[in-house]
Amino acid sequence: MVPPPWDRAPEKDTLFVLVTGANSGIGFGICQRLIDDYLSTRSLTSHLILIPTTRSAKKSQETVTALRAHAQQFAESSPALRSRTGQNYDPHQATRRIHILSVQLDLCNLPTITAAADQLLHGTLSSSPSTSPDFESLEDVKIPRLDSIIFNAGIGGWYGLNWGKVAHNILTKGIVSATTWPTFKGGNSGQTIAPVPGSKETMGEVFCANVFGHYLFAQKLVPLLSRPKPSALPPGRIIWESSIDADWDTFSLDDFQALKTDAAYEATKRLTDVLALTSSLPTSKPYVDQYFSVAEDETPPKMYLAHPGIVQTTLFPLNAFMFFWYQVVLYLVRWLGSPWHPITGYNGSMAPAWLALQEQEALDSERAERVKWGSAADRWGNVYVRKTEVDGWGWEGRVEDVEELKEKGLLSGRKGGMEMVKEERLVEFKELGGRVWKRLEELRGEWERKV
Numbered sequence: 001m002v003p004p005p006w007d008r009a010p011e012k013d014t015l016f017v018l019v020t021g022a023n024s025g026i027g028f029g030i031c032q033r034l035i036d037d038y039l040s041t042r043s044l045t046s047h048l049i050l051i052p053t054t055r056s057a058k059k060s061q062e063t064v065t066a067l068r069a070h071a072q073q074f075a076e077s078s079p080a081l082r083s084r085t086g087q088n089y090d091p092h093q094a095t096r097r098i099h100i101l102s103v104q105l106d107l108c109n110l111p112t113i114t115a116a117a118d119q120l121l122h123g124t125l126s127s128s129p130s131t132s133p134d135f136e137s138l139e140d141v142k143i144p145r146l147d148s149i150i151f152n153a154g155i156g157g158w159y160g161l162n163w164g165k166v167a168h169n170i171l172t173k174g175i176v177s178a179t180t181w182p183t184f185k186g187g188n189s190g191q192t193i194a195p196v197p198g199s200k201e202t203m204g205e206v207f208c209a210n211v212f213g214h215y216l217f218a219q220k221l222v223p224l225l226s227r228p229k230p231s232a233l234p235p236g237r238i239i240w241e242s243s244i245d246a247d248w249d250t251f252s253l254d255d256f257q258a259l260k261t262d263a264a265y266e267a268t269k270r271l272t273d274v275l276a277l278t279s280s281l282p283t284s285k286p287y288v289d290q291y292f293s294v295a296e297d298e299t300p301p302k303m304y305l306a307h308p309g310i311v312q313t314t315l316f317p318l319n320a321f322m323f324f325w326y327q328v329v330l331y332l333v334r335w336l337g338s339p340w341h342p343i344t345g346y347n348g349s350m351a352p353a354w355l356a357l358q359e360q361e362a363l364d365s366e367r368a369e370r371v372k373w374g375s376a377a378d379r380w381g382n383v384y385v386r387k388t389e390v391d392g393w394g395w396e397g398r399v400e401d402v403e404e405l406k407e408k409g410l411l412s413g414r415k416g417g418m419e420m421v422k423e424e425r426l427v428e429f430k431e432l433g434g435r436v437w438k439r440l441e442e443l444r445g446e447w448e449r450k451v
Contacts, residue, residue, distance in 0.1 A: 004141045006047035006099065011233060013046040016146050017356050018120075020105060020214065021153025022052030023063045025313040026241070029345030030150055031063075031100075033353040035071045039094050040080045041357070047097045051125070051143070053105040053116065053153070060102035061128050071098045072134055095134035101125040101141070107153055107213025108205060110195045110451045117220035120146075146224040148237040148356040149217075154210040156315045157264040161322075162186045173416060176338050179329060180310060181245050181415050187262035196450055203447075204257030206264035211271055214240070215440055216447070218301075219291055225301035226294045234360035236301035239352050244307050244340055244374060246270035247391040247415070253432075256439055271436065273372060273390055276305035277397060278433025280369050287437035291444075302369055304355045307388065308348030309340045309375045339376040339413040342383055350375040350383045370397040376413075389414060392429040394421035 006014045017034055021027040031052050038048045052067065054060045075081060075091035082089045103125065105116040119125070124140040165184035169177075178184070192202035195213075203212065218225075218238050225236025243266065250263055251270035258264035258271075278284045280302070292300035312327050327343070334341035342348045351373040355363070363369075372393075376386040387395045387410060394400050395410060399421060405411050 002139075004099070004138060005096070005136050006049060009045060009047050013043055014049065015042075015046070015357075016049045016051070016143060016148075018051040018053065018103075018146055018149045020053045020107070020149075020151055020217075022102075023054040023059045024345075025315065026308050026311055026345045026348050027052070027152040028063070028066070029347070029349035030152060030353050031067050032070050032346055033349045034356060035067065035098055036074050036078070037353060037357055039071075039075065039098070040078065040084075044085065044093075045097075047099060049099045049101065049143070051101050051103060051120075051146075053103050055104060055106045057104060060104060064100045064102050064128055067100050068095075068098075068135055071095050075134075092134050096136060099127070099136070099138060101127050101138060101143075105153075105217070107209050107217070108193050108195055109197065110213070110216065110447060111197070113213055113217050114220065114451060117217060120221060121223060143224065145233070146221060146236055147233075148239055149221065149225070150239045150241065150352045150356060151214040151218070152241045152352065153214070154241075154268075154315075155206055155265075156185075157188050157191055157206040158316055159186045159188055160317055175329070176333050176336055177416055179333050180338060180340050180413075185265075185316065187264060189262045189264070190259050191264065192259065195447065199450065201450065204259045204264065207257040207259075207268050207271075210265070210268040211275070212440070212443065212447075215275075216444060219444065222292055222294065222301065226292070227299045229297050229299055231299065235299045237356065238301050238303045239355050240272050240276045240303065240305050241352055242272045242276070242305055242307045242372065243269040244309060244388065246273055253435060253439070273305060273393075274429070274433050274436050275440070276303045277370060277372070277390065277393060278430060278437070279303040281430055281433060283430045283434035284437040287434070287441045290441055291437070304363075304368060304373070305371070306351035306355055306373045307375070308345075308351065309342045309377070310338075311345055311348035311375075312343055313345060334377060334381070335379050337379065337412075339378070339386060340374065342375045342377045343381075347377055347381065347383045348375045351385050354385045367396060371395065386410075389418060391418065392421060392425045394426075397426065397429075399423055399426070 019030050022031050052063050075094040103116050106112045127138040129137050162184050169184050191205040193205040195203050246269035250266040258267040294300045330343050372388040372390050374386050374388040377383045
């Protein structure tokens with residue numbers, strides 16, 4: 001067996017990142033941005049091993065081909081790359097350090113989750129042959145570890161617009177707030193699937209796609225994400241992608257799988273917020289320790305939380321006419337000063353890609369595990385990463401000083417009606433986190449026995 005090309009590089013000069021739902025939209029944008037930013041910032045001998053997941057072999061092949069084309073174009077046209085290497089710059093040397101391998105995964109089909117995890121843990125991966133000398137063909141290579149997994153895949157559960165609510169939102173909240181925190185999306189309630197094909201037992205479809213499928217998948221990948229003590233490598237990162245549109249009232253423990261609500265997407269994203277932000281707290285520790293189940297001489301992975309801002313994708317069903325005009329409105333709102341409208345999938349990928357590429361010391365100094373990191377943009381479309389207020393949690397899970405927040409510019413772009421977090425609300429949030437982790441661990445035990 002021929003060793004993969006990254007075996008020739010030191011561990012610190014290799015990065016293994018898996019992205020779910022990567023064949024289109026924000027997931028594809030995350031992969032593009034990882035390629036661009038990795039080539040622009042890492043050493044000229046480093047290797048990025050990118051693993052996009054899709055639901056079929058055909059989509060995987062198309063995604064690998066499209067990402068290779070993007071890497072090729074970036075390497076040939078990037079002034080940043082050219083300036084780093086001078087007159088002797090060879091774009092082929094850059095693209096030969098990008099390796100793309102895909103895995104098939106359906107988050108609403110639990111056996112495929114087990115199969116994909118088993119392939120990553122115990123099997124091998126191969127890339128589709130390339131006719132370009134820019135990419136090395138890879139056959140039957142083992143993945144030694146994962147540095148980050150980015151949980152982007154999901155579904156909305158919407159059927160379209162509620163036009164009465166569209167008018168009401170705009171008239172009562174204004175166009176900026178209405179397009180940032182909309183309540184006019186028409187949602188379906190009671191949508192279920194059989195996550196084990198052939199079984200009569202069902203689960204909330206949006207819950208399974210957005211939360212539970214990822215939750216199971218990450219737990220099975222813990223051996224690739226944990227690190228021996230001591231290790232020169234930082235702990236693996238589990239990066240959950242949430243939404244800006246998730247607040248206290250959208251989720252209820254009594255409707256854990258979001259079956260009774262017509263806001264299943266928002267409810268599952270609120271659940272995601274609570275799950276990720278409380279993963280390092282004492283209230284959740286017994287269940288988090290059970291979930292990771294690492295040995296005493298190992299360091300478990302860390303969880304982080306991101307959201308893409310407002311991005312126009314096909315996740316929300318609009319016809320071509322409405323798709324165009326909705327895009328116009330989003331650009332107008334950004335021009336009016338909203339920081340939360342990156343609009344494109346590539347721009348919306350800023351926060352999750354940033355979390356995957358940051359040095360561990362920088363994340364630790366920011367207490368990054370306790371922050372919801374958002375993709376933001378200025379009027380001209382320049383994107384940046386910004387801390388996001390979470391209902392009941394604030395910006396960093398603490399009672400914060402208003403003057404300090406003003407100095408940091410975090411009070412602009414707040415949702416109307418939000419109150420500064422108080423200690424009592426923080427206690428409630430932390431206790432909710434413990435109950436959420438407990439419930440998820442119970443569900444994991446039940447469904448793993450069924451699978």
